[in-house]
Amino acid sequence: MASSWLTPTRWLLVIFCLALSRRDLGPHAVEAARAFFVFGDSLVDNGNNNYLATTARADSPPYGIDYPTHMPTGRFSNGFNIPDFISQSLGSEPTLPYLSPELRGQTLLVGANFASAGIGILNDTGVQFVNIIRMYRQYEYFKEYQRRVSALIGQQRTKRLVNQALVLITVGGNDFVNNYYLVPFSARSRQYALPDYVKFLISEYRKLLMRLYDLGARRVLVTGTGPLGCVPAELAMRGGRNGQCAPELQRAATLFNPQLTQMLKQLNNEYRSDVFIAANTQLMNGDFISNPRAFGFVTSKVACCGQGPYNGLGLCTVASNLCPNRDQYAFWDPFHPSEKANGIIVQRMLTGSTEYMNPMNLSTIIALDSKLADHA
Ligand SMILES: *[C@@H]1O[C@H](CO)[C@@H](O)[C@H](O)[C@H]1NC(C)=O
Numbered sequence: 001m002a003s004s005w006l007t008p009t010r011w012l013l014v015i016f017c018l019a020l021s022r023r024d025l026g027p028h029a030v031e032a033a034r035a036f037f038v039f040g041d042s043l044v045d046n047g048n049n050n051y052l053a054t055t056a057r058a059d060s061p062p063y064g065i066d067y068p069t070h071m072p073t074g075r076f077s078n079g080f081n082i083p084d085f086i087s088q089s090l091g092s093e094p095t096l097p098y099l100s101p102e103l104r105g106q107t108l109l110v111g112a113n114f115a116s117a118g119i120g121i122l123n124d125t126g127v128q129f130v131n132i133i134r135m136y137r138q139y140e141y142f143k144e145y146q147r148r149v150s151a152l153i154g155q156q157r158t159k160r161l162v163n164q165a166l167v168l169i170t171v172g173g174n175d176f177v178n179n180y181y182l183v184p185f186s187a188r189s190r191q192y193a194l195p196d197y198v199k200f201l202i203s204e205y206r207k208l209l210m211r212l213y214d215l216g217a218r219r220v221l222v223t224g225t226g227p228l229g230c231v232p233a234e235l236a237m238r239g240g241r242n243g244q245c246a247p248e249l250q251r252a253a254t255l256f257n258p259q260l261t262q263m264l265k266q267l268n269n270e271y272r273s274d275v276f277i278a279a280n281t282q283l284m285n286g287d288f289i290s291n292p293r294a295f296g297f298v299t300s301k302v303a304c305c306g307q308g309p310y311n312g313l314g315l316c317t318v319a320s321n322l323c324p325n326r327d328q329y330a331f332w333d334p335f336h337p338s339e340k341a342n343g344i345i346v347q348r349m350l351t352g353s354t355e356y357m358n359p360m361n362l363s364t365i366i367a368l369d370s371k372l373a374d375h376a
């Protein structure tokens, strides 16, 4: 009978469930904040690939050795990665991988991480990893995410949550490393001279960013590539004598990054708003790569975990060399920065001059957008 629906026992049940869902919010989420969404590749994957049948994964030791749990999480780092430090600066819990079963209920409101190691701007990048979430699929999941949140808080509030969110997208490095330069005479390198390939990538990336805007993103940090030729893997495979960075990959990054910044400026002009923020990760990484000691590193050439010259060959596994103090190494594995280096990168994002963050840094964004949100 309708009148007996809320018996005392049922009331207790309701209260208990409310308490549970509040607990799900986590310590910061109640007043929190701004949602955070992450798209891209292994530099920002928080563990989606753990749920996929792919070789591109970081789910075994010593990955995660310095993470609070000291367990591998799927992050390509000894500890925190770039999105983690950004979440901290927003006062939020780390974003969960979209494929994580823990990402449900109120936890969805913190945001989500859609990134997948191995992917690129192009669909044909990372084909050797077989089962990875390419950019278009990441967007399909983002749409699904929005449907799920709408069911929770309604369409209007969901739209506002997405419009007011901070978004990070990191993609492009693999289009060189795991496509154009993957093998000598790769299909793409036979199709395009490097400058034309870069133009093609920029035009495809532009479409991806416009799509992201259409999906509701209004504040997007867009990183360029790092100095691709200076990572331990490239030093080992194609570096010059005395550890000089691999010239072809350096040329690729030097062509790509300024054109990316230019393209973002044009998009902002079209949208008449500073939607896209160019994060000059080539410069951010370049600082500690060229002057490691100034940042407390003993080396920026040798990876902490790996084998062969510069510990740059093969994968980081439990059988690899492992440095005792990860904070003294700029690179954790043959391709990815250490936790310490990730922290330095995000510090630059927060407070860097316009050379690092264009048109403005993350502290400015946070201050500006919180004012806008107050008036909303
Ligand atoms: C990549 O794949 C998506 C979805 O399958 C498709 O819509 C898009 O046009 C493709 N991009 C290119 C450049 O082929």
Ligand SMILES: *[C@@H]1O[C@H](CO)[C@@H](O)[C@H](O)[C@H]1NC(C)=O
Binding pocket: 350, 351, 352, 353, 354, 359, 360, 361, 363, 364
């Ligand atoms: C970046 O952030 C700092 C605050 O940490 C601020 O003083 C500075 O003016 C900002 N720079 C730019 C170019 O916005």
